[in-house]
């Protein structure tokens with residue numbers, strides 16, 4: 001009998017359609033009630049097929065989580081965009097589709113991204129989270145992250161607090 005295949009692997013051009021879908025539903029479910037509706041729609045629609053296709057073609061750090069033949073999550077990562085030593089690496093985005101959350105897959109993706117970053121000389125990483133995103137805050141706290149700085153950003157007129165979690169060793 002064949003088992004269900006679970007894999008974390010680099011994103012391929014053939015994944016674009018499924019990444020768009022994961023992005024769309026994970027963002028809507030995570031940020032509804034936090035980011036004003038019209039702004040959230042704008043943010044989701046900006047990330048169409050072309051955006052993801054060019055990210056993959058550029059060779060950006062992008063891993064997908066595949067469950068039973070379909071993409072059910074992704075993580076993007078690279079050099080830290082802000083100057084916050086010693087955190088030279090950054091996890092930009094980590095999203096698991098709502099139907100697959102709470103099963104350990106976010107941890108698989110996060111750990112895989114951290115291993116990739118460490119292999120490229122970035123053992124210390126940070127990740128920015130909206131303070132109102134309770135499940136994500138709990139997730140990064142449970143993974144051992146410490147809040148190292150905070151900032152505020154305006155989303156469609158709503159001024160929201162963002163926190164950066166730092167992780168020192170993979």
Ligand SMILES: CC(C)(COP(=O)(O)OP(=O)(O)OC[C@H]1O[C@@H](n2cnc3c(N)ncnc32)[C@H](O)[C@@H]1OP(=O)(O)O)[C@@H](O)C(=O)NCCC(=O)NCCS
Pocket residue numbers: 026027030092093094095096097100101102103104105106107108127128129133134135136138139142
């Ligand atoms: C945050 C997210 C990536 C975590 O991935 P996941 O696969 O659900 O998480 P895991 O199953 O690996 O780990 C669950 C951990 O998260 C925490 N958690 C808290 N609330 C949770 C919830 N509603 N659902 C899932 N996990 C939750 C738990 O502390 C749990 O820790 P434990 O393993 O020590 O019990 C995922 O829930 C997600 O994509 N959320 C929406 C998008 C988002 O907020 N992304 C992060 C922004 S950078």
